[in-house]
Amino acid sequence: MKKEAVxxxxxxTESPAELVRLFREMLRIRVFEDQSIKAFRAxxxxxxxxxxxxxxxxxxxxxxxxxxxxxxxxxxxDHGHALYLGCDPVAVMAEIMGRTGGLSRGKGxxxxxxxxxxxxxxxxxxxxxxxxxxxxxAFGTKYKGGDQVTHLFMGDGAVNAxxxxxxxxxxxxxxLPVVFIVENNQYAMGTRVEYHSADPELHNRAAGFRMEHERxxxxxxxxxxxxxxxxxxxxxxxxxxxxxxxxxxxxxxxGAADVEQTLYRSPEEIEQAKKxxxxxxxxxxxxxxxxxNKDELEKIRKEIQEEMEEVYKKAAALPHPEPEEVYRxxxxxxxxxxxx
Amino acid sequence: xxxxxxxxxxxxxxxxxxxxxxxxxxxxEDIGRYQGSFRVxxxxxxxxxxxxxxxxxxxxxxxxxxxxxxxxxxxxxxxEMMTMSFSILAFDQIINHVAKIHYMSGGQFKxxxxxxxxxxxxxxxxxxxxxxxxxxxxHVPGLKVVAPSTPEDAYGMLKxxxxxxxxxxxxxxxxxxxxxxxxxxxxxFTIPFGKAAIRRFGEDVSLIAYSRMAHVCAEAAAELEKExxxxxxxxxxxxxxxxxxTLFESVKxxxxxxxxxxxxKFGGFGAEIxxxxxxxxxxxxxxxxxRVGGLNVPMPYSRKLELLCVPNNNDVxxxxxxxx
Numbered sequence: 001m002k003k004e005a006v007x008x009x010x011x012x013t014e015s016p017a018e019l020v021r022l023f024r025e026m027l028r029i030r031v032f033e034d035q036s037i038k039a040f041r042a043x044x045x046x047x048x049x050x051x052x053x054x055x056x057x058x059x060x061x062x063x064x065x066x067x068x069x070x071x072x073x074x075x076x077x078d079h080g081h082a083l084y085l086g087c088d089p090v091a092v093m094a095e096i097m098g099r100t101g102g103l104s105r106g107k108g109x110x111x112x113x114x115x116x117x118x119x120x121x122x123x124x125x126x127x128x129x130x131x132x133x134x135x136x137x138a139f140g141t142k143y144k145g146g147d148q149v150t151h152l153f154m155g156d157g158a159v160n161a162x163x164x165x166x167x168x169x170x171x172x173x174x175x176l177p178v179v180f181i182v183e184n185n186q187y188a189m190g191t192r193v194e195y196h197s198a199d200p201e202l203h204n205r206a207a208g209f210r211m212e213h214e215r216x217x218x219x220x221x222x223x224x225x226x227x228x229x230x231x232x233x234x235x236x237x238x239x240x241x242x243x244x245x246x247x248x249x250x251x252x253x254x255g256a257a258d259v260e261q262t263l264y265r266s267p268e269e270i271e272q273a274k275k276x277x278x279x280x281x282x283x284x285x286x287x288x289x290x291x292x293n294k295d296e297l298e299k300i301r302k303e304i305q306e307e308m309e310e311v312y313k314k315a316a317a318l319p320h321p322e323p324e325e326v327y328r329x330x331x332x333x334x335x336x337x338x339x340x
Numbered sequence: 341x342x343x344x345x346x347x348x349x350x351x352x353x354x355x356x357x358x359x360x361x362x363x364x365x366x367x368x369e370d371i372g373r374y375q376g377s378f379r380v381x382x383x384x385x386x387x388x389x390x391x392x393x394x395x396x397x398x399x400x401x402x403x404x405x406x407x408x409x410x411x412x413x414x415x416x417x418x419x420e421m422m423t424m425s426f427s428i429l430a431f432d433q434i435i436n437h438v439a440k441i442h443y444m445s446g447g448q449f450k451x452x453x454x455x456x457x458x459x460x461x462x463x464x465x466x467x468x469x470x471x472x473x474x475x476x477x478x479h480v481p482g483l484k485v486v487a488p489s490t491p492e493d494a495y496g497m498l499k500x501x502x503x504x505x506x507x508x509x510x511x512x513x514x515x516x517x518x519x520x521x522x523x524x525x526x527x528x529f530t531i532p533f534g535k536a537a538i539r540r541f542g543e544d545v546s547l548i549a550y551s552r553m554a555h556v557c558a559e560a561a562a563e564l565e566k567e568x569x570x571x572x573x574x575x576x577x578x579x580x581x582x583x584x585x586t587l588f589e590s591v592k593x594x595x596x597x598x599x600x601x602x603x604x605k606f607g608g609f610g611a612e613i614x615x616x617x618x619x620x621x622x623x624x625x626x627x628x629x630x631r632v633g634g635l636n637v638p639m640p641y642s643r644k645l646e647l648l649c650v651p652n653n654n655d656v657x658x659x660x661x662x663x664x
Contacts, residue, residue, distance in 0.1 A: 105447065108444045112445070114444070122441075129405075130437070132433060133406075136411075136413070143413075144414075144415075167405065170403065331442070
């Protein structure tokens with residue numbers, strides 16, 4: 001029999017229903033990513049595919065604490081954010097497959113997911129390049145007198161890009177409500193953080209901009225939520241930027257083309273990290289607190305597996321864009337010159 | 341119509357657009373308290389305050405990105421580049437982000453922003469402050485690129501640029517800021533993009549240029565007239581969208597064309613115009629399409645050498661005479 005409320009362990013006072021929901025959301029991302037890898041291997045997805053497996057607690061934990069009118073922007077490892085924000089998984093998978101009905105009409109692909117309806121501003125392929133834009137979203141909020149907080153996600157590889165420092169300086173100088181969120185999965189492609197950053201405690205970078213900063217655990221979704229709630233509330237109140245480094249781990253390679261991970265990390269290291277798999281951690285927490293039993297868990301797993309297999313099938317059945325689509329949306333009002 | 345300078349025409353357009361739409365704001369280096377390095381934004385901070393005339397650090401990629409984010413939020417930023425040479429620092433932001441988001445998002449987002457400033461050589465600014473950037477940007481799908489040559493165009497086209505829902509690169513030749521001319525002000529006068537201006541009608545050769553070179557061509561045409569050659573001068577004004585029709589009509593009439601541009605001759609925008617004429621008007625041509633462009637060297641400091649690098653009326657006259 002379920003308990004009515006779950007005692008906080010390390011963190012969190014989530015209701016049983018909320019815990020199950022968080023579990024489902026993380027699992028949906030994981031299974032979606034398994035399907036996206038399948039699509040890549042089947043030749044249905046091309047280009048680059050950067051999957052989010054292992055980092056689910058970051059997107060789910062953080063984004064479950066934002067307000068639905070808060071802008072969100074991220075880099076190219078963007079599937080998890082798009083899904084949690086409520087984008088139709090068929091549209092996301094269709095985008096990865098470059099199909100009509102894709103979230104970005106098949107023009108963006110895996111790295112360039114956008115949904116204006118969900119205030120999701122992407123989806124950017126130049127490392128660190130979107131950080132100025134994220135600060136600009138917060139600039140727009142301040143200009144218009146709103147109280148939204150912009151959530152600006154980036155990977156640890158982005159912390160050495162010059163534009164981030166320009167953006168951080170102006171965010172602090174102008175009191176802009178933005179949270180710089182580094183998802184430190186510990187590898188910039190195949191370069192471990194110790195090999196790319198003079199100070200591997202990346203959050204320290206914010207000190208020079210008089211910005212509050214801290215490092216938090218990104219594998220336990222409840223801890224992410226505890227910290228995210230506090231930080232977001234603080235930023236909304238102070239209207240000041242904040243820099244948070246969320247410690248995470250990437251279970252898959254950098255991209256689908258990264259097939260030789262042993263060149264830069266050991267299988268043992270990956271196995272070790274998987275002991276803190278965010279999905280298993282929450283599962284364990286729920287079992288220990290009788291929120292759920294193994295049969296119910298199995299049922300959820302089966303449901304989500306079926307849902308995502310269906311997503312895959314539906315996306316793969318969508319048509320490829322018509323040739324005329326290539327000229328559409330270059331400009332809002334004029335067409336580019338046609339022909340080769 | 342009043343006679344005003346090119347600089348004043350730009351300033352007047354900014355004022356009227358800022359008064360008309362509170363989402364329009366200016367952002368750039370030293371545009372507020374310092375009053376703008378070329379004084380285009382003089383006194384605007386007093387009129388509109390620091391919320392709408394935003395002084396930035398020297399951080400071109402950063403403030404272009406921030407302006408773009410603000411545009412995604414529905415604002416209409418006008419970014420001043422102290423010189424367009426500095427926009428090269430923000431090349432990634434402009435090309436990879438600003439120009440592409442509308443397409444990459446399948447039309448979900450638009451970026452109504454203007455990036456304006458002086459481009460081209462002026463009085464001994466030397467190699468790093470003398471770039472003609474218009475050809476680089478015209479090369480990029482998603483950007484509109486204009487280069488007005490008169491106060492009237494500066495005024496009317498800047499208003500059009502600010503109202504455009506697409507990103508617009510608006511280049512101003514620094515030699516033109518003091519140029520006087522008649523321009524309507526204080527009303528709702530705008531000049532649409534994609535329409536070339538015929539500055540002078542002629543029968544024997546089409547001189548095609550934009551920005552300051554349109555004036556050089558007008559001077560050359562006056563000299564050619566003395567030698568019995570009637571030159572038509574077309575001021576392209578808008579590189580993207582480009583009014584090919586007006587160019588082609590002119591060439592069909594004159595059967596000869598010389599394209600004049602200040603940018604490095606090799607690979608500059610004039611090459612695109614020349615190629616277009618050749619592709620579309622081959623049967624109408626009595627001579628090859630020729631180009632007069634800037635010398636293919638970094639801009640030297642020496643006044644004598646600098647003047648050598650930029651096409652002048654004699655260069656144009658000589659080139660035209662070689663066609664006959």
